[in-house]
Amino acid sequence: MDFRPTEEQALLRRSVREFAETEIRPHVREWDEAQHFPMELAPKLAALGLLGIQCPEQYGGAGMSAIEYCICIEELARVDPAVSLSVAAHNGLCSGHIFLFGTEEQKRKYLVPLARGEKIGAWGLTESTSGSDSAGMRTTAVRDGSGWVLNGSKTFTTHGRVGGVIVVMAVTDRAAGKKGITAFIVERGAPGMATGRKEDKLGMRASDTSDVLFENCRIPDDQRLGDEGQGFVQTMQVLDAGRIGIAALAVGLAQGAYEAALDYARHRKAFGKTISQFQAIQWKLADAATRIEAGRLLTYRAAYRKDLGIRMTLESAMAKLYASEMAVRVAEDGVQIHGGYGFVKDYPAEKYFRDVKLTTIGEGTSEIQRLVIARQLLSR
Numbered sequence: 001m002d003f004r005p006t007e008e009q010a011l012l013r014r015s016v017r018e019f020a021e022t023e024i025r026p027h028v029r030e031w032d033e034a035q036h037f038p039m040e041l042a043p044k045l046a047a048l049g050l051l052g053i054q055c056p057e058q059y060g061g062a063g064m065s066a067i068e069y070c071i072c073i074e075e076l077a078r079v080d081p082a083v084s085l086s087v088a089a090h091n092g093l094c095s096g097h098i099f100l101f102g103t104e105e106q107k108r109k110y111l112v113p114l115a116r117g118e119k120i121g122a123w124g125l126t127e128s129t130s131g132s133d134s135a136g137m138r139t140t141a142v143r144d145g146s147g148w149v150l151n152g153s154k155t156f157t158t159h160g161r162v163g164g165v166i167v168v169m170a171v172t173d174r175a176a177g178k179k180g181i182t183a184f185i186v187e188r189g190a191p192g193m194a195t196g197r198k199e200d201k202l203g204m205r206a207s208d209t210s211d212v213l214f215e216n217c218r219i220p221d222d223q224r225l226g227d228e229g230q231g232f233v234q235t236m237q238v239l240d241a242g243r244i245g246i247a248a249l250a251v252g253l254a255q256g257a258y259e260a261a262l263d264y265a266r267h268r269k270a271f272g273k274t275i276s277q278f279q280a281i282q283w284k285l286a287d288a289a290t291r292i293e294a295g296r297l298l299t300y301r302a303a304y305r306k307d308l309g310i311r312m313t314l315e316s317a318m319a320k321l322y323a324s325e326m327a328v329r330v331a332e333d334g335v336q337i338h339g340g341y342g343f344v345k346d347y348p349a350e351k352y353f354r355d356v357k358l359t360t361i362g363e364g365t366s367e368i369q370r371l372v373i374a375r376q377l378l379s380r
Contacts, residue, residue, distance in 0.1 A: 008068075012071055029345065033345075051117045054096070062115075073249050074255065079256060080206065082205060083207070084253075085158065085249060085358070089158040093122075097234065105222070106223075106225070119164030120162050121166070122167070123166065124166055127154060135178045138171070139152025139171065149192075150170055151214055153213045160208060161198060168214070169232075180229055182224060191218060192218060201358075243364060243369075244299060244320070246320050253356055258285070260349055261288070292326070295319070298319040299323055317372040317376070328357065328360060
């Protein structure tokens, strides 16, 4: 095993870090307080290849590996987890779903503008009555001549208001249960599609999260994504890969929180010396650094398997579970190291703490990850 990054990977990390420090960090607090989705950042993200990270070059993407994808998501999350979340949802959910299961015509029609940043991607799975129980969704799609009619709503949709392309899961055969769900591509402006309420969130506030509504929304059959009845199976595969992205996000967020706490500890003085000289602070920093490295290695292992084309359901669930819960602990200790200053917005610790909780919820809660892991272990 060789744990050293390649020269290309090291350069990629430096490039994304420099971009995040220059283009994102000066605006983090402003975007967070205004709940502003920085659409103006899209062309710059696209120019760096960050809106088509794993998309092949033939579709306008950068054609990077899964490990390189993790590096990009990490470095963005280190500075602003909300921007990283948007990039991960755009790449891993919407674009990823189309790339895995779309026809050649669909890939050329949708992936190219998504990779170029001309459109932002969204992914509609969760509903108000079906979160972890995604098979219990109520949104329906009924055949009508040569097309389909969608009715229902999706909630907690990243880019629900700003997404130009949304992949939507809908029930096409209620009696078939999980085998009666089909995926569709819906473009912004389709008749019968509308945006609903924007969520007022605890954290990740610069990432748009909104309801998407469908009322007799008519779409042609060529916007059906994959075979009829295969939407649930597709979703599970998309989430397997997506969890690697959330794990990388959690690792990057933890890295940012740790670095902020380390810097503060080196400069903050108490009882005549910097608090970094106190064993209680040193142990928190040591634990944080160790946990981050463990989370990073679990995440890269899952990404490595993905690059090899090997099933990584177990590994991605383990990475997502550990990295997200690790990041919560690191962010919490970061606030504690800052003391009272960790509770105010003048320092970044409180934002990391607000943002991090989503990593244990989105794309499968910690409880669901434990179920996935246990099922994989028991099925051997």
